[in-house]
Structure formats: C-alpha cells, structure tokens
Amino acid sequence: MNPVDIQTLSRRSLFQHTGNGIGGIALASMLQQDLLGRSTGMHHPARAKNIIYFHFVGGPSHLDLFDWKPELQKHDGELCPDEFFKGKRLAFIRKQPKLLGTDKGDKFRFQPCGQSGNTISNLLPKLQQCADEMCFIRTLHTDHFNHAPAQMFMSTGFGQFGRPSMGSWVNYGLGTANQDLPGFVTLVTGQYPGAGNSIFGSGFLPSVYQGVEFRSKGDPVLYLSNPKGMGNKDRRRTIDAINKLNRENLADVGDPEIATRISQYEMAYRMQSSVPELMDLNTESKTTLEQYGAKSGGASFANNCLLARRMVERGVRFVQLFDQGWDHHGGVFKSLPGKAKLVDQPIAALINDLKQRGLLDETLVVWSSEFGRTPMAQGNGRDHHKEAFTVWMAGGGVKGGHVHGQTDELGYKPVLNPVHVHDFNATILHLLGINHERLTFKFQGRNFRLTDVHGNVQHEIIA
Numbered sequence: 029m030n031p032v033d034i035q036t037l038s039r040r041s042l043f044q045h046t047g048n049g050i051g052g053i054a055l056a057s058m059l060q061q062d063l064l065g066r067s068t069g070m071h072h073p074a075r076a077k078n079i080i081y082f083h084f085v086g087g088p089s090h091l092d093l094f095d096w097k098p099e100l101q102k103h104d105g106e107l108c109p110d111e112f113f114k115g116k117r118l119a120f121i122r123k124q125p126k127l128l129g130t131d132k133g134d135k136f137r138f139q140p141c142g143q144s145g146n147t148i149s150n151l152l153p154k155l156q157q158c159a160d161e162m163c164f165i166r167t168l169h170t171d172h173f174n175h176a177p178a179q180m181f182m183s184t185g186f187g188q189f190g191r192p193s194m195g196s197w198v199n200y201g202l203g204t205a206n207q208d209l210p211g212f213v214t215l216v217t218g219q220y221p222g223a224g225n226s227i228f229g230s231g232f233l234p235s236v237y238q239g240v241e242f243r244s245k246g247d248p249v250l251y252l253s254n255p256k257g258m259g260n261k262d263r264r265r266t267i268d269a270i271n272k273l274n275r276e277n278l279a280d281v282g283d284p285e286i287a288t289r290i291s292q293y294e295m296a297y298r299m300q301s302s303v304p305e306l307m308d309l310n311t312e313s314k315t316t317l318e319q320y321g322a323k324s325g326g327a328s329f330a331n332n333c334l335l336a337r338r339m340v341e342r343g344v345r346f347v348q349l350f351d352q353g354w355d356h357h358g359g360v361f362k363s364l365p366g367k368a369k370l371v372d373q374p375i376a377a378l379i380n381d382l383k384q385r386g387l388l389d390e391t392l393v394v395w396s397s398e399f400g401r402t403p404m405a406q407g408n409g410r411d412h413h414k415e416a417f418t419v420w421m422a423g424g425g426v427k428g429g430h431v432h433g434q435t436d437e438l439g440y441k442p443v444l445n446p447v448h449v450h451d452f453n454a455t456i457l458h459l460l461g462i463n464h465e466r467l468t469f470k471f472q473g474r475n476f477r478l479t480d481v482h483g484n485v486q487h488e489i490i491a
Contacts, residue, residue, distance in 0.1 A: 069201040074461025075425020075490065076392040077205070078340040079198070081348045082375070083182070085221045086175070086355030089401040089410055090418035091439050092130050092364055095166050096138035096147045099437040100403050104129030108404045112440055119173050119412040120357065121404065127438065128405035131361040144429030151368035154376035161379055161388070163426040163489050166418045167433030167442035170399055170449045173414045175355070176222035178398035182449055183227045185478045192231035192469070194453060195346040197478045198460060199237040200230075201467045206343030208302035210240040213344050215332040218352025228348055232471040236288035239348060242335070244327030248307050260300070306338055319377040333374035337381055340391050354397065358409040379422055392424025392459055396452075403439045415441045419452065425459045427491045447486060454483035459490065 091097060106127050113124045130136050130149075138147040141159035148156045155162070172178035177187035184191040192200070195212040204211035214228045221227050228239030242248045258266075271290050278286040309317065309324040309331065317323065321330040329351055336347045351371065356363050375395070382388040400417025401410035416435045422428065433445035454464040457478065464483050468475040 069203060069467075070461035071463035071466055072458075072461055075459045076423070077390040077460075078344065078387075079346050079392045079394065079424070079456070079460065080336045080340065080378070081195070081346065081394045082371075082396060083179075083221070083227075083348065083350050084354045084371075084395070084397045085179070085218070085350055085352045087397050087399045087401055087412060087417070088354045088367075089356060089360055089364060090166075091401060091403055091410070092136060092360065093149045093151060093368065094147075094164060094418040094420070095435060095439055096130075096149075097403070097435075097437060097439045100127060100439055101129035101132075103127050103438070109438075112404060112438075117173065118402070121402070121406050121411045125402075125404040125406065125411075127403055128410060133361075135365060136361065142429060146429060146431055149368075151365055152372045154372045158376050158379050158422065160429040161383070161422045162420045163422065163428060163430045163432065164418060164420045165432045165447050165452065165486070165489065166435055167416050167444070167446045168400075168419050168449065168452055169416050169442065169446060170414045173399060173412045175398060175412075176224075178412075178414070179221050179223040179227050182396065182398050183223070184231065185450060185453060185480050189223075189226050190231055191476065192233045192237065192478070193226075193228050193239065194456070194478060195228055195239050195348055196230040196233050196237040197467060198346045198457070198462070200233050200469070201457075201462050202345060202460065204343070205345055208298045209306065209339070209342055209344050211344065212237065212239045212346045212348075213339055214239040214241045214348045214350065215244075215335060216241065216350045216352075217327075217329045217332060218350075221350055221352070227350075232476070233469055234284045234288050236291055239346075242303075242307070244331065248303050302342075306342060307335065309334060316381070319373075319381065321373045321377070329370055330374040330377075333378045337378055337385075337387075340382075340387060341385075356401065356409045357411065358407045360401070360409040382423060388423035390424065392426070392456065393422040394456070395420045416446075421456075421489070425491055426489050430489060432486060432489045445486075445488070448482065450479040450483035451486055454479050455486045455489065458485045 091100065104127055108125055108127050135150050137150050139150065139156070140146065141148050141156040144160050146159050146164060148159060170178055170181055172181050172187050180189065181187045183193045199211040212228070225241070230238035240249060274286055274290045278290070309322060312334065316334070320334045322328065322334045323331065332349050336349060339347045353367055379388065379393060382391050396419045397417070400413045402413040404411065416439070433447055434443055435441060436443050457464045457467060464477060464479045468477045
C-alpha cells in the first residue's frame, strides 16, 4: 500500500483510505463508548447499571394506595378548606368540592408492612411483602395538571414537545451495554399516553438514542422480518451496499443522523436473531411464569414485566413500561381494585426475581406517573393533582424501607422534604453515575439538559 499524507486528505478521502475502521471509531464515539465497549459517560461511581421505569398513565390515586391519611377519612364529606380551592387551577373541579376519604371497605384498608412498618393499601398485597425493598417519595410535585404536558414534563423536564426523554438522555450519556439490542426499549399496555411516542423520543438528540417500542403482537419491532422472498444472505448484501453508500455520505457531510442510519441497519440485522429469542417466554420455567402471572405467547402487563427482566439481563440499559387506565375521575373505588390487581403480582414478582438473580442491586425499579389525585371529590372520583403525589423506587442503590417527605394531614401539599420532578430526575441520573448538570447537549446555541436549570439530588434516599 502506498504511504498517504494524512494532512492533505479530505475527510472523504480519509474514510476511503482507512475503510470501516474510522467509521467504527466515529460510531463508537457517538454511542459514548470506547473501543472495548465500556461506557465513558459516568461522572462518579454508579449505584445502578440499568433501570426499569414504570409510568402509570392517568395518575394512580396515591391516597388510596400509598399515602394513608386518617384525618382525610375522618373529614370525609366535609367541604374542603378554602386554601385547597380558592385561587387554585384544577383540571375539572369548578365549585368548592367536598373531601373524599378512602373507601371504608376492608380491601382499601392500609396496614404496616415488613420490618420498616411502612403503610401500603391492601389493594396491593404482593407489594406489601416487598415493603422493605421500596423507597417512597411522598412529596413529588410537578408544574402541570393536564395529562400530555405533565407526561412530557415528567419524561423530558419540559411540558412541550421537542426535548429528549429520560431514557434517551441515559442512552446518550452512558451508551449501550450490548450490541444486539437497543439501549432504550419501551413496552406499552393499553392505549398510548396522551403525549404520544414523543414521551420516549430523542427530541433534538440523534435519533439513535430514541426508545424502540417492542410490541406483543406481530413483529416485536416493526419491519424486523425480511420481506417476502428475501433471505438472510440477501438482507446482508443489501445492508452492506446501503451502508457503503451511507459511509461515503457520512464522510462528505458528517451528519450524525447518517451514522445513526448505519448503526440502525446493523442493529436491525442483529436483532433478527436476538429479538425472537428475547421475546420467547417458552424458555422460562412454569414456576416463573406463574409467579409473574405471565403467559407465553400472550400480551399483558405481566408479560411485559417478565420481558423487562429478560432485557436487563441482556444489557438493555433503560426499559420503560407504560400502562394505561389510571385516570379515575369517577368510580375510583370501583375501578382502582381491578387496576391494582393487574399490576401488583407482576411488579412484586419482578422485584423478587431480580433479587434472587442478584440483579436488584444494579437495577433501579421506578413506580411513577404524571401526577396524583386530589383529596377532594370529583363526583365519586378524584381530579388531577400536581401539588403532591407518591412515587417509589427499589434496588439500584436506594434505601429500602425508607420514606422521604411528608404531606399534610389531608394529603394536599408537602410539609416536609418537597421533591420537584427535576429533583427526582436528578436523583435517578445520580444513581446511574451521571451528574445531571454535566449531561448536556448543545442545540440552537445553548446547552440543554434533562433537569433544565434546576434539580437537587435527594441524597437522603441513597443507601
């Protein structure tokens, strides 16, 4: 080979002389990995490697599940205090409402659980047994009281479309821990959230970092199967030819979206083998399927919980599960037991399964939503409530059996350790080894981050 004066080469010529090697370096750099595949995005030692993030669409009634208020029960049916209503903006309540206690039936009772003695509703008997693994934040508050903006705010730190989701930020910051599956995967049961697929989108980040939706019916990932009449060798030749052209184009213009396209073609080819194996629950024991309440070949929240465990086992960094049906403006005491039953067993099984496999210490499990529900009645249900609601985490470096924050005696607002959404997101990033102030991306002349210009890590919940 003739020697080349590298200083006189154009970018395109450099790519042509070095072949795929420098392209591989460029792609590795874009994915925040060194050539050995190690993550280079950590700012301090991580407590968690992976995250399984539940978003319950609509706003579960934390007052009927996690934040027991005897005084609310005592004053059930009385007009709410003026400070709860006058001068406040509520989603649907238009006249001064009455307070709404928890249903007086046995299934809605709260009881102390585990050695920690934290109270959890009897609607969640399996999760009651996991109380010592769970760290509750009872004072989370947000800026938005309508679903789509609040969903966007929880996921992206901004109430409008266009910014990257948390999973995309994590994928961008830490890179992928595997070569055969995406670094950020989403699973949806029921209808899409009101914010649509932007809730797991990459915003202004390169699209290689967006969430990839896995489906329970048909191709797990759209267009994963070969077209009719095309075999694997044909597919390989096609991808090689397309990516050769893409690499030449990348050398010319340097657009990161072209690098994304190259990596996605290659990933899709590898996923033709890895995804069917991942989605095949027949490899799980009968005992495991029964523990989750999952069924091989079915589509359910239980199946998605089991798939989430299989994904983190295979190195998927961020798994996000959306579950629809928690918007209980009416009939909360009629509808909530059924929803709680559908998620109670699978999530408890997931926590126990991760623990038995030695994965819970490195996997952060998050229960969250866009907001909570009011202590005031809207008919026989509860309105949207942004002032305070309960989320919890387990594993991944948090204090099990711990409660952070306290709401007032009626459950309306924080009175001890309020936690804003930006604080919550900053804490999650911290557990993953990321300084939220340093995870930035320059767009339209300014550096953006998930927590905007806010956010304080809640060190009190970290073990």
